[in-house]
Amino acid sequence: MSSIDISDYLADRGKLIIQDRALRVDAVKLDNLSPTEATAEEIVRAMRAEEAVSVWGAEHEDIEHPFPGMEFLTSRSVIMRTKVFNVLHKMPKGALLHAHLDATVDVKFLLDRILEQEALYVRTSTPLTTLSSTANVLPEFSPFPKSEVKLSDIQSLTDASYDGGWIPVKVARESFSPELGGPEGFDKWYIASTTINPAEAYGTHKTVEKIWEKFRDTFGVTRDVIRFSPIFRAYVREFLLSSIEDGISYVEARINFLFKTFFGPDGRNTLTHRDMLKIYGSVVQEVKDEMKSQRREDEFIGSRIIYTTIKIITPEELEWYTEDCLALKKEFPDLIAGFDLVGPEDTTKPIIDYLVPLLRFKDRQKELGLEIPFIFHAGETLGDGTAADDNLYDAVLLGTKRIGHGFSMIKHPKLMEICRERKIALEVCPISNEILRYTTSIPMHPIASVLNHGIPVCLCSDDPSAFGNLGLSFDFYQVLVSSEKTGLITLGEIALDSLKYSTLEAGEKERAIALWQKRWTEFLERIVRTGGDL
Amino acid sequence: MSSIDISDYLADRGKLIIQDRALRVDAVKLDNLSPTEATAEEIVRAMRAEEAVSVWGAEHEDIEHPFPGMEFLTSRSVIMRTKVFNVLHKMPKGALLHAHLDATVDVKFLLDRILEQEALYVRTSTPLTTLSSTANVLPEFSPFPKSEVKLSDIQSLTDASYDGGWIPVKVARESFSPELGGPEGFDKWYIASTTINPAEAYGTHKTVEKIWEKFRDTFGVTRDVIRFSPIFRAYVREFLLSSIEDGISYVEARINFLFKTFFGPDGRNTLTHRDMLKIYGSVVQEVKDEMKSQRREDEFIGSRIIYTTIKIITPEELEWYTEDCLALKKEFPDLIAGFDLVGPEDTTKPIIDYLVPLLRFKDRQKELGLEIPFIFHAGETLGDGTAADDNLYDAVLLGTKRIGHGFSMIKHPKLMEICRERKIALEVCPISNEILRYTTSIPMHPIASVLNHGIPVCLCSDDPSAFGNLGLSFDFYQVLVSSEKTGLITLGEIALDSLKYSTLEAGEKERAIALWQKRWTEFLERIVRTGGDL
Secondary structure, eight states: OOOOHHHHHHHHHOOOOOOOTTTTTHHHHSSSSSSSHHHHHHHHHHHHHHHHHTTTOOOOOOTTTTOOTTTHHHHHHHHSSSHHHHHHHOOOOOEEEEEEEHHHHHHHHHHHHHHTTTTTEEOSSSOOOHHHHHHHHHOEEEOOTTTTTOOSSSSOOOOOHHOOOOOOHHHHTTTSSSSHHHHHHHHHHHHHHOOOHIIIIITOOSSSSHHHHHHHHHHHHHHHTTTTTTHHHHHHHHHHHHHTTTEEEEEEEEEEESSSOOBOOSOOOOOOOHHHHHHHHHHHHHHHHHHHHHHHHGGGGEEEEEEETTSSSHHHHHHHHHHHHHHHHHHHHTTTTEEESSSTTTOOOOOOOOOOHHHHHHHHHHHHHHOOOBBEEEESOOSSSSSSHHHHHHHTTTTEEEEETTTTGGGGGGHHHHHHHHHHHHEEHHHHHHTTTTTTGGGTHHHHHHHHHTTOEEEOOOHHHSEEEEEESHHHHHHHOSSSSHHHHHHHHHHHHHHHSSSOOOOHHHHHHHHHHHHHHHHHHHHHHTTTTT | OOOOOOOOOOHHHHHHHHHHHSSTTTTHHHHHHOOHHHHHHHHHHHHHHHHHHTTTSSSSBBBSSOOTTTOOHHHHHHHHSSHHHHHTTSSSSSSEEEEEEESSHHHHHHHHHHHHTTTTTOOOOOOOSSSSHHHOOEEEEEEEETOOOBBBSSTTTTTTOSSSSSEEEEHHHHHHHHGGGGHHHHHHHHHHHSSSHHHHIIIOOOSHHHHHHHHHHHHHHHHHHHHHHHHHHHHHHHHHHHHHHTTEEEEEEEEOOOOOOOOTTTSSOBBHHHHHHHHHHHHHHHHHHHHHHTTTTGOOEEEEEEEEEEESSOOOHHHHHHHHHHHHHHHTTTEEEEEEEEOOOTTOOOOOOOOHHHHHHHHHHHHOOOOOOOOEEESSOOOOOSSHHHHHHHHHHOOOSSSEEOOOOOOHHHHHHHHHHHHHHEHOOOOOOOOHSOOOGGSSHHHHHHHHOOEEEEEBBHHHHHSSOOSSSSHHHHHTTOOOOOOOOHHHHHHHHHHTTTTHHHHHHHHHHHHHHHHHHOOOOOOHHHHHHO
16 A cells, blocks of 8 residues: 655645635734734633533533524623633723714613702603513603603503603602502613513514514613603713723724704703713813823723714705714814614615705815714624625715724625725624624624625624623623634734724824723733733 | 715725625526516516515514524425425536435435334333433334344333333334324434424524434434335435436535445445445436436436545545545446535544555545545634644645535635635535524625625535425525525526536536526526426
8 A cells, every 4th residue: 555645635734724824813913923922822721622612512500502602692691700711801892883872871870870960851652560561661851841751640650540641850769659569679670671682682583574573672672761852961971981891992982973962951841962972072082081090091092973973864864964064073072983784785775865965065165174974883684785794885985984883894705805895893792793683603704704805894783782792701702702713812813903994093002002002012021921810 | 965876986986886886606607687577587586585574574473583694494384385486496406515424315205214114223222101202212223134133122202111122113112102102203303303393403503513413313213214225226316306306417425435234135344335336326327217218318417426435534444445446436437426524524634644544545545546536514603713724734735626515615715715726615514504594694694795796605404304495496596585686597507507616527527508598598488488487
């Protein structure tokens, strides 16, 4: 029998693998690792491999079939106990570039703020008399001037004769019937109405269409609460502070400006978008000052706003919003980062329906010497050749700076090429996509394909208050444990890219990157020093 | 306000979409449709659009959230009632290139054959005394010479004192306790043990790892039944005839040759692979003759075998199989189409473990002047950079003619380029991948991406007896209804490619394609003539 020389084969194989991975964000870096980088990478790889067995290969109460990257709502508590998560929680993440402001803060924090506000009232369409009715009836909140509110005669939502009128929130909570859990029952009901639970995402509502109904409801519940300026102020502050605690140093928040006015401290619906931007700007400054006073100014660069409205409006109505956005950009050039049209793409109007006002918006920017990049949601769909999938064409043709989601991008060879050439980054939201049922787990998510094809990526949380993925650690975790290619160094490159693909001005960006780089090096050194036991 | 000219934009958009779709298998064809082709395409598109609402948008008993391309085991009965399915059932499909022979025939047909055979015996590890035990205990079948079988003292599997000995199958069925459903209870138990049901795939076994356990069990149950030559003969015949009835005109079947001997009519385990190939060849000829006698010879070109063994063997053991395959190829050059290594890739040995014997196999082919292309399973995994995912590198480097599954191919930009250049087709098995939980529905399946990137594809059924997707109509259906890009014309191009990428010799292939083309044209004409009401 002839002896077989496999050395040529193995050399060819090595070359092929390098070629196949050449487009990845980590390709160059992995070829040039410092000893610290290489060691930190190995420590986290070993930790992941160990936990793939000890955590994801073990039996858990309430989890039928655990595996890395599995359904987030079922596995969140397990993730939080892992050493890998602990490392990632401490990782400097760079920028958070895709989050809808009104779904970014822990629901308990918001509930506490609601309960503090005397001008806030609550009502329901029918009395809550059984536990099942609490599951089906949503609270409606609104601020009112004390003199103008139409109070309910019955000051309890759980009284069978409750008439649907307004009740001060605190009173409604205190009078919540003991059979329904009393005040704690009220809290539970509120939290369930503003979050998605595993029974919904993985059972009763397990299609994209169904889970979006629940998801939309969560926004409906808190809508007029977050638009209430005292809460808005506290909410933005908490969003920024909690982001900083998760290692995020810069945020571009999408704010929903569909409603033309917001509620002032007096409970009147009279504040303008301009008033809200002033508040936003003052909170950002306040947080910066606080960080400075703690000698932590390197941990927070600032925050900007992506102006959004919802694709339920008519093309004619869009013009009011683009003019509004122009006026805001003129007055707050540092705060307005871009413009986007949002909503569930499979059921709202496609971008092309708004072509004329969007092109006009571009003309108007030129006229006024302003620059407001589009940062469009596009391709958040399972469709292939549907209007939602085709939104990717219009996002790219209209010159979008980044793409929100781009879940279906992997289906578009030419657009992928364009994204690579023009450095159009996808704002990938793995956990959001999974909970909203575009994918069933992260190993099935296109993120691995997208990274392998070298499409620029930033990882984002989307709507963490509804999903429970606050900060960026959870999304980084899910991506890391679902691939053998992606390691800590890859996540570092992704974090770095989040700053690169931000709308920060050149000088600011350079500073942000330098600060991140410094923290990143310290982070790696700390991993090496502690063997990953941070 | 300036007026906006959108004509340039729309022209650019049209161009971009054409560029983006240029790699698709239907790109050239869709630009050059005959009136008949165009009309047939439109009829099926309209039918699909109508049924997306009337069927998939309607309420169904037992289906919680219907949608096109949903879980097959839940929706099979709905699919079968659609007009689109009726059309596809009548479509000439070309070749079936990926099916494991011992999972290709309707389970009821096999049960009937089993019950006819007096040399077949059954046993279980414990008595079946409750319905739940029938769900957990599998039947074990084996042929025996009458004089050598060790019969059970108790001739009933459902008797509490049953001792685990062999019982003639017919007797075991007749004596099946009335509390467990009597003889029909036996049938149900048998069928449940050889098929995957929705409660398993979508409930109790809903991960790749778990469902593979059940899937493997189904093979275990029928293993020694199908290796029994009288049944083997009937099984192959039924497989070919039922394939023809579904519009398949040529088959390359993977046969599991792990066991070195098969059972003869006398019940002795003494037949060789050579004996089985003789049977296979004679059945193919028999079916050809029958088709000819019915003047339907155009509907069946023939069938060949892909020699397979399982990646549980050692690299040293492989040598026996490659030598066996060489000897068979020498004796049956027209029957042996290729060579493959099979098994669940995430848990069996990677291809590279067999590198030395596989390279030696190639050398030996040169020595003997034989050509047996590799047609490797590779990338049937959710992994990214795992050994199973890396199988794709070795399949390509070893010169595989096609790739079985290639589920993870979309993660490999360089390999995709190579597949396009070298015309390496993926044998995509959408329903198999969904039931085995690599994907949760067809809209989530990479097939749309694979088609858009212009990687050659043939659609295959894999293991239809276990999955219920007999023929190719179901797989074609799921792919058609899950995309707005893929239409009837696309399916036609895919069917045509299945013949192109087969191992048929040049002249034979030309003839097969010409025959298919003729039937395809007639099929389209019939659609146009009947408005799709075939």
